[in-house]
Amino acid sequence: MTTSTRGTSRVPAVLVLEDGRIFRGRAYGAVGETFGEAVFSTGMTGYQETLTDPSYHRQVVVMTAPHVGNTGVNDEDPESKRIWVAGYVVRDPARVPSNWRSRRTLDEELAAQGVVGISGIDTRALTRHLRERGAMRVGIFSGNALPDEGTMIAQVRQAPEMTGADLSAEVATKEAYVVPAIGEKKFTVAAVDLGIKGMTPHRMAERGIEVHVLPATASVEEVYAVAPDGVFFSNGPGDPATADHPVAMMQAVLERGTPLFGICFGNQILGRALGFGTYKLKYGHRGINQPVQDRTTGKVEVTAHNHGFAVDAPLDEVSQTPFGRAEVSHVCLNDNVVEGLQLLDKPAFSVQYHPEAAAGPHDAAYLFDRFVSLMEGQRA
Numbered sequence: 001m002t003t004s005t006r007g008t009s010r011v012p013a014v015l016v017l018e019d020g021r022i023f024r025g026r027a028y029g030a031v032g033e034t035f036g037e038a039v040f041s042t043g044m045t046g047y048q049e050t051l052t053d054p055s056y057h058r059q060v061v062v063m064t065a066p067h068v069g070n071t072g073v074n075d076e077d078p079e080s081k082r083i084w085v086a087g088y089v090v091r092d093p094a095r096v097p098s099n100w101r102s103r104r105t106l107d108e109e110l111a112a113q114g115v116v117g118i119s120g121i122d123t124r125a126l127t128r129h130l131r132e133r134g135a136m137r138v139g140i141f142s143g144n145a146l147p148d149e150g151t152m153i154a155q156v157r158q159a160p161e162m163t164g165a166d167l168s169a170e171v172a173t174k175e176a177y178v179v180p181a182i183g184e185k186k187f188t189v190a191a192v193d194l195g196i197k198g199m200t201p202h203r204m205a206e207r208g209i210e211v212h213v214l215p216a217t218a219s220v221e222e223v224y225a226v227a228p229d230g231v232f233f234s235n236g237p238g239d240p241a242t243a244d245h246p247v248a249m250m251q252a253v254l255e256r257g258t259p260l261f262g263i264c265f266g267n268q269i270l271g272r273a274l275g276f277g278t279y280k281l282k283y284g285h286r287g288i289n290q291p292v293q294d295r296t297t298g299k300v301e302v303t304a305h306n307h308g309f310a311v312d313a314p315l316d317e318v319s320q321t322p323f324g325r326a327e328v329s330h331v332c333l334n335d336n337v338v339e340g341l342q343l344l345d346k347p348a349f350s351v352q353y354h355p356e357a358a359a360g361p362h363d364a365a366y367l368f369d370r371f372v373s374l375m376e377g378q379r380a
């Protein structure tokens with residue numbers, strides 16, 4: 001085992017923010033350079049699910065949990081076939097991972113997948129900086145001969161911004177596939193893959209739903225070719241303002257009145273389909289410990305989030321939209337950001353957060369049951 005696979009690499013690495021702030025550490029994972037949007041995640045657990053969430057495409061993720069990699073890497077927890085984060089920033093990597101499911105170290109896995117990371121960073125100071133200044137572009141450079149600071153800052157400033165990025169097609173499946181219902185099949189759902197996490201079709205399959213996962217570029221005809229009882233729009237990376245094709249497709253689904261459910265990017269697309277705007281949050285919500293209130297029941301749930309954009313809809317009034325009345329169903333209790341939308345005259349709703357909850361908590365699992373109820377209601 002080399003020193004680097006034990007999380008104790010001596011190869012120098014530098015993290016360079018676009019505003020010129022620099023943090024020095026050691027290489028973690030692959031050695032090289034990478035660029036993306038610096039964002040922080042407050043999850044204390046579930047690093048494999050975070051790394052493999054396609055919504056993190058082009059983002060460099062800073063972990064606020066100080067000790068990362070303790071349970072190694074297993075073959076069960078990934079949310080997709082590969083790591084999607086553009087880079088990974090940790091404070092203190094586990095030197096000796098320990099878990100009965102662990103197959104390899106996180107350092108080895110990052111290196112094997114070519115993901116450039118950095119360790120030994122004061123992630124609390126970095127997170128406070130991002131919280132005050134907002135998410136921004138970042139570069140990680142590692143190796144024994146690094147460019148001078150001015151060159152690195154200039155390179156970071158040339159990297160693409162997240163605003164205006166159209167990324168779903170880069171992460172979504174190219175071919176349709178089916179996730180069979182577990183047990184008796186009760187419903188068929190067409191799931192439009194904008195960057196879907198593996199747990200989402202699984203949560204539907206557990207409820208007797210056969211899920212036809214379709215590429216982001218699928219047409220309305222392809223959606224209806226599977227004779228769906230419901231249509232689902234997934235999470236995904238990038239700026240929802242660019243998602244014109246999914247918005248048009250969703251409007252066609254709303255027009256027909258097919259039960260509809262959206263998660264995260266899917267919520268932003270419902271917002272746009274109804275005529276609301278979307279905007280970039282200063283630093284977003286990422287982690288598995290975010291408080292949300294379901295305003296339809298008053299209940300508060302602790303939920304998994306990963307979003308940098310949000311829907312701009314009025315919190316305290318019912319809106320008239322081209323598809324009837326709509327209201328904000330869920331709100332984040334930290335900052336009053338819109339976390340869910342529902343239509344009052346059509347069987348359609350969405351949430352900005354992650355009821356599939358990989359990795360947990362499971363407070364929001366009832367939303368999949370709500371989707372099932374809408375499909376049952378349509379049959380009755």
Ligand SMILES: NC(=O)CC[C@H](N)C(=O)O
Nearest residue numbers: 055235236264265308309
């Ligand atoms: N997880 C998601 O679907 C994220 C949606 C969108 N890319 C955002 O950052 O807000």
